[in-house]
Amino acid sequence: MTATTTPYAGLTTPSTARRLLTAPTTGPLAALLIACVFFSFSTDQFLTGGNFSLIVQQVMVVGTLAIGQTLIILTAGIDLSCGAVMAFGSIMMARMAAEGSLPPLLAIGLGLLVCAGFGLLNGVLTEKIPLPPFIVTLGMLNVAFALTHIYSKEQTVTELPGPLTALGGTFPLGHTDITYGSLVTIALFLLFAYALSGTGWGRHVYALGNSVEAARLNGVRTSRLTIGVYTVAGLLYGVAALLLVSRTGVGDPQAGQTDNLDSITAVVIGGTSLFGGRGSVLGTFIGVLIVGVFRNGLQLMGVASIYQTLITGVLVILAVTVDQISRKKAR
Amino acid sequence: MTTADSPTPVLQARGLVKRYGQVTAIDGADFDLLPGEVLAVIGDNGAGKTSLIKALTGAIVPDAGEIRLNGEPIRFTGPQSARAHGIETVHQDLAVAASMDIASNMFLGRELRRPGVLGSVFRMLDKKRMRQEAAEHMADLKIGLRSLTQAVETLSGGQRQAVAVARSVAWARSVVVMDEPTAALGVKESGQVLDLIRRVRDRGLPVVLISHNMPHVFEIADRIHVHRLGRRAAVIKPSEYSMAEVVAIMTGALTVDGSGGTVVADSEAAKAAGVQAT
Ligand SMILES: Nc1ncnc2c1ncn2[C@@H]1O[C@H](COP(=O)(O)OP(=O)(O)OP(=O)(O)O)[C@@H](O)[C@H]1O
Numbered sequence: 149m150t151a152t153t154t155p156y157a158g159l160t161t162p163s164t165a166r167r168l169l170t171a172p173t174t175g176p177l178a179a180l181l182i183a184c185v186f187f188s189f190s191t192d193q194f195l196t197g198g199n200f201s202l203i204v205q206q207v208m209v210v211g212t213l214a215i216g217q218t219l220i221i222l223t224a225g226i227d228l229s230c231g232a233v234m235a236f237g238s239i240m241m242a243r244m245a246a247e248g249s250l251p252p253l254l255a256i257g258l259g260l261l262v263c264a265g266f267g268l269l270n271g272v273l274t275e276k277i278p279l280p281p282f283i284v285t286l287g288m289l290n291v292a293f294a295l296t297h298i299y300s301k302e303q304t305v306t307e308l309p310g311p312l313t314a315l316g317g318t319f320p321l322g323h324t325d326i327t328y329g330s331l332v333t334i335a336l337f338l339l340f341a342y343a344l345s346g347t348g349w350g351r352h353v354y355a356l357g358n359s360v361e362a363a364r365l366n367g368v369r370t371s372r373l374t375i376g377v378y379t380v381a382g383l384l385y386g387v388a389a390l391l392l393v394s395r396t397g398v399g400d401p402q403a404g405q406t407d408n409l410d411s412i413t414a415v416v417i418g419g420t421s422l423f424g425g426r427g428s429v430l431g432t433f434i435g436v437l438i439v440g441v442f443r444n445g446l447q448l449m450g451v452a453s454i455y456q457t458l459i460t461g462v463l464v465i466l467a468v469t470v471d472q473i474s475r476k477k478a479r
Numbered sequence: 480m481t482t483a484d485s486p487t488p489v490l491q492a493r494g495l496v497k498r499y500g501q502v503t504a505i506d507g508a509d510f511d512l513l514p515g516e517v518l519a520v521i522g523d524n525g526a527g528k529t530s531l532i533k534a535l536t537g538a539i540v541p542d543a544g545e546i547r548l549n550g551e552p553i554r555f556t557g558p559q560s561a562r563a564h565g566i567e568t569v570h571q572d573l574a575v576a577a578s579m580d581i582a583s584n585m586f587l588g589r590e591l592r593r594p595g596v597l598g599s600v601f602r603m604l605d606k607k608r609m610r611q612e613a614a615e616h617m618a619d620l621k622i623g624l625r626s627l628t629q630a631v632e633t634l635s636g637g638q639r640q641a642v643a644v645a646r647s648v649a650w651a652r653s654v655v656v657m658d659e660p661t662a663a664l665g666v667k668e669s670g671q672v673l674d675l676i677r678r679v680r681d682r683g684l685p686v687v688l689i690s691h692n693m694p695h696v697f698e699i700a701d702r703i704h705v706h707r708l709g710r711r712a713a714v715i716k717p718s719e720y721s722m723a724e725v726v727a728i729m730t731g732a733l734t735v736d737g738s739g740g741t742v743v744a745d746s747e748a749a750k751a752a753g754v755q756a757t
């Protein structure tokens with residue numbers, strides 16, 4: 149055995165081209181581009197700045213939920229309660245500001261806090277009892293849904309003070325009007341893309357999703373990390389609540405009922421594995437856009453909305469199939 | 480075992496107990512690791528070797544018993560507290576994150592941050608330095624993994640084991656514990672791990688090696704801790720016993736008395752194992 153031997157040989161650095169081809173976001177990105185090209189040729193209205201601004205506006209609420217959902221799914225969890233928590237947060241903010249005569253900013257702050265509280269509770273129940281996240285968040289979905297209807301007395305809250313709808317305001321970029329809310333969503337995507345890939349916290353989230361025990365044995369405080377992830381996700385649902393209110397201009401107790409599944413759809417289409425440990429918020433961003441582009445493009449082509457749902461369903465199954473196959477290859 | 484003039488054990492345990500419901504995985508086990516030695520821990524499947532070293536490395540908290548590090552009583556509250564004391568472990572299941580690359584696994588739980596505000600405020604990882612240092616550690620240990628940016632799941636079982644071994648050796652400051660580090664390895668690779676263990680010992684670090692491979696154990700161990708039914712059955716020197724005798728101690732056919740002599744506990748079994756009491 150000399151110093152020059154290379155035991156465990158057979159490893160080579162994959163070329164940049166190969167790495168790009170096999171990167172998990174490549175597939176979703178290609179799908180997005182193909183869809184965009186297809187719709188550009190199919191309808192004149194698709195390829196305009198105004199339409200793209202509209203797509204981003206349409207997806208910003210689900211997109212923000214999907215960031216939280218991505219974090220949770222990366223830890224091999226799942227959150228069915230995100231849409232309901234958001235609905236409760238939005239109705240709280242709206243009612244407290246409009247009728248409870250609280251200062252609007254305080255109402256927003258309390259709404260954010262309550263949403264984070266729901267996340268914290270999800271995390272604690274998942275981690276400390278412990279219970280499967282599917283069950284905990286299914287329960288929390290019903291709790292938050294019921295609370296929304298009890299608290300709102302089934303009434304839509306209108307005539308909201310300015311700060312609650314401020315994010316719905318626009319500024320011109322060239323000839324296109326962009327909402328501030330879209331910027332918030334994009335900023336959050338960037339922030340969490342960085343947190344996941346650039347910080348130790350992010351690495352620990354991935355490690356946790358790979359194997360809780362391996363993470364623990366390497367000194368990761370897994371329990372605290374899990375609870376933290378659910379809490380941060382809750383806070384993001386609070387931001388989504390504010391975006392929702394600002395976009396619709398009302399507090400609507402019926403809002404967000406399919407958003408939990410829509411957010412999971414976006415995460416999965418974006419290439420994040422439901423088994424945890426692999427994926428990215430960049431992928432989720434692409435996934436959110438894919439869903440938005442399909443909805444928008446098909447709508448512009450005059451296709452009935454039920455077909456949009458059909459196609460989304462097919463995309464999800466396709467994405468999960470790709471994930472399964474690539475995971476098998478990796479083994 | 481220990482006489483007045485023998486050195487203070489680096490890691491020592493007395494009367495460790497760990498129960499899992501009805502199963503008693505550790506049943507009053509003692510343990511002594513002396514400075515600079517390679518101590519092999521052997522025993523049948525389910526004897527409790529893994530449980531013992533998990534208790535010694537903070538991975539589980541024992542129900543009873545005492546652990547001493549360099550003579551001082553110590554309680555490990557978790558793996559990180561053992562790591563903080565320089566104890567590194569190669570776990571039987573390797574404890575690697577499969578989808579993460581080799582360098583990330585080497586620095587898992589001990590990531591380096593960029594200097595200045597980037598690190599303190601923005602918590603930015605110093606990926607370049609981690610990759611460099613990981614490469615240096617691998618080179619130091621003469622482990623020739625050529626690309627550190629490859630996901631661990633793309634490695635062979637043996638290569639994964641090499642990563643786990645390298646990680647432990649790179650960070651250990653007082654003790655290295657390896658739970659069957661050669662289990663997935665071929666002849667050549669096993670030889671390399673044994674070589675690595677020797678180099679670690681030459682650096683002055685004691686090594687605990689759990690193995691089912693008797694020739695390996697006899698080749699490298701300074702002393703052999705024989706574990707049986709959740710506790711230490713004997714500690715012997717490989718120079719003073721034959722492999723057959725050690726196997727007989729492991730299975731309970733022979734027992735070792737206080738003075739180090741063997742006593743036939745079960746003459747039928749001893750005869751079957753092909754040994755005679757000394
Ligand atoms: N987490 C656990 N829960 C329940 N029982 C356990 C657990 N860990 C270990 N045991 C039990 O404790 C006993 C000792 O197991 P341990 O893994 O320590 O044995 P071992 O000597 O390392 O065996 P092997 O040579 O097969 O690795 C076994 O009976 C096992 O079933």
Ligand SMILES: [Mg+2]
Nearest residue numbers: 528529530571
């Ligand atoms: Mg074991």
